[in-house]
Amino acid sequence: MxxxxxxxxxxxxxxxxxxxxxxxxxxxxxxxxxxxxxxxxxxxxxxxxxxxxxxxxxxxxxxxxxxxxxxxxxxxxxxxxxxxxxxxxxxxxxxxxxxxxxxxxxxxxxxxxxxxxxxxxxxxxxxxxxxxxxxxxxxxxxxxxxxxxxxxxxxxxxxxxxxxxxxxxxxxxxxxxxxxxxxxxxxxxxxxxxxxxxxxxxxxxxxxxxxxxxxxxxxSTDLSRRVPVPSSKDEIGRLARTTNETLAALETSVERQRRFVADASHELRSPIASLRTQLEVGVAHPELLDTPGAVADTVRLQRLAADLLLLARLDAGERPSDVRIDLAAMVREESSQRVGDRIPVRADELASVEVTGSRSQLGRVLGNLLDNAQRHAESSVRVTVVREGTWAVLRVEDDGPGVPEGQRERIFERFVRLDDARARDDGGAGLGLAIARDVAVRHGGSLAVREDSAFELRLPVAG
Incomplete structure (x- = not known):
């Protein structure tokens, strides 16, 4: 049977x-x-x-x-x-x-x-x-x-x-x-x-x-192939269409993973190669060792490894904690610790609004948005927190050239830089905004570019 x-x-x-x-x-x-x-x-x-x-x-x-x-x-x-x-x-x-x-x-x-x-x-x-x-x-x-x-x-x-x-x-x-x-x-x-x-x-x-x-x-492991879809509109037809949708999602996920691995390998290779070169020179000629450069490459490598680890945890479906967080207090705390910023951060409109989630992950989102604003601002970086109905809205604005309208979604893709040379010089790997959006989605919210130079994080209000 x-x-x-x-x-x-x-x-x-x-x-x-x-x-x-x-x-x-x-x-x-x-x-x-x-x-x-x-x-x-x-x-x-x-x-x-x-x-x-x-x-x-x-x-x-x-x-x-x-x-x-x-x-x-x-x-x-x-x-x-x-x-x-x-x-x-x-x-x-x-x-x-x-x-x-x-x-x-x-x-x-x-x-x-x-x-x-x-x-x-x-x-x-x-x-x-x-x-x-x-x-x-x-x-x-x-x-x-x-x-x-x-x-x-x-x-x-x-x-x-x-x-x-x-x-x-x-x-x-x-x-x-x-x-x-x-x-x-x-x-x-x-x-x-x-x-x-x-x-x-x-x-x-x-x-x-x-x-x-x-x-x-x-x-064959060829995920580009699709199963035949019968002409009938019955359960079998719906099964075939659902199967093809699953194969398409799987193909996209595998392709994204392959691209992620390739980009990560490329990003890791540069600081490692630079650090190795400096150490080899230091061994042969100690007087020529660029200690600040080696430290900078090490810090860059450490940040990249931390970003990759966080992305891996997010992709694995790690659920954020349910801690209540006051966004205004978090903004004041993060801003007070950024003493080495090129442009001081202004936080003059902070409504006390609580959300639930991971303090470290939401702090990483705010930090990444501020880092992005510091790289592109000319003279001003401003952070505001307001409440709009059942949503807590955190905005980060700068007076830089802004993001072209056609690129406002592409910048949230992993390892994407609109200015590769400047981003690489500043130590960016194109992961900050991708991480920020993933964390926002995991917390039930969203992250988008609302104006030329304004990033808006929306999170559901606690309770």
Whole structure:
């Protein structure tokens, strides 16, 4: 049962089989009951015809009895003595009733009831009793449906008329239907299983195509390939489209990772090579060692390693903590520690607004934004904190040349510099703004360039 087609075919066949068996049994029961009712009605009509003759005073030896082959009749007294019997009727329910005067089936001379019960003289009882039994007619025993009716002749003598109707037609009809069901049910189940197998196979054919293509992609590691999308707009079509979207996202992620590794290797190679050169010169000629340059390269290398480590943690899905942070206090603290900045930072509009998150990561965002402003400002760097509804807004502005409108999204990509030479000289690797935006998104906020020289950090207010 490892195949979906096999499980679907077996499941559908079992369900149809149970439904057909239940329906077949119901049909057989209804058919049998209806035929028995019709047979009983025929027996009742025959019994009442004979009882009516008795009630009108017809003598028992002059009764007009129906054909015994179709409706065997026996008339008995209250004591069970046979008063009249149809031609060729020899026994009912295995007891001899062949001649008038004999004891009837299941009765004896002592069985009579002296109580004055039953119909009035000259009347036929409205009540009729039914039973199934056998009768021997002309040496042949068959099954019959019997109707028993009470009647009294004009002299007040009570008689019981028992007439039967053959059950052969009912038995033959039920047997024919049952045989047809037993023959047709397996054939129908075979058809259901076959149709289910074919329909399921056709429906799952696109799934097999998707599986084969995914296996080929896995074997070739070519993430640019896509699975075939069927023309139908059903679940399989949506599965194929979702699979292709997943492959596209995976391809983008892998390409981004490859580019990240290549750029990181390139950025690490420069300070390492410079530091190695200076150390080798210092070993050979100690008087020529550029100690400040070696320290600067070491600091640059340390900052780059810290940035790469933070990016790796962000990419791994590290969740920020839930510490409450006052943005105004954080701005004052960070600004007070930047004593070596080229341009003093003005923080003259600071609303006390609390957010939740990681103090170190949000501090890194503010530091990166201030570093970026220091590199591009001419004479002014300004920080403000305001509250706008449910958002805390931190803006960092400078009076530099600004960011061209077409580049305002590109600057947030990793290792992107709009001025490669100046950024490299100043020690930037093109990671500061990328880190800042990633941290903002992880905190449920955003980071964007709102004006030429204004970076706006929006974070949800705590609580």
């Amino acid at each position: 490892g195949s979906v087609r096999a499980r679907a075919a077996v499941g559908a066949t079992v369900v149809v089989a149970l439904a057909l068996v239940a329906a077949g049994l119901a049909v057989l029961l209804v058919l049998r009951d209806n035929l028995q009712d019709q047979t009983g009605l025929q027996a009742e009509v025959s019994a009442r015809e004979v009882a009516s003759q008795i009630a009108t005073g017809t003598s028992y030896d002059q009764l007009d009895l129906p054909d015994s082959d179709e409706h065997p009749v026996v008339v008995t007294s209250e004591s069970g003595r046979v008063l009249a019997v149809g031609d060729d009727v020899r026994a009912i329910d295995g007891k001899d009733v062949g001649r008038p005067g004999k004891q009837g089936p299941g009765a004896s001379e002592e069985d009579g009831d002296d109580d004055d019960t039953g119909p009035e003289p000259g009347e036929v009882d409205d009540e009729v009793h039914y039973s199934d039994g056998t009768a021997e007619v002309d040496g042949k025993v068959a099954d019959y449906r019997f109707a028993r009716v009470e009647a009294k002749d004009t002299g007040g003598e009570q008689a019981t008329v028992r007439a039967g109707a053959a059950l052969a037609a009912e038995q033959n009809a039920v047997g024919t239907v049952r045989t047809a069901m037993l023959i047709g049910l397996p054939l129908l189940l075979v058809v259901v299983a076959g149709v289910t197998w074919l329909v399921t196979r056709r429906a799952l054919r696109p799934v097999e195509g998707i599986r084969q293509e995914m296996a080929a992609i896995t074997a």
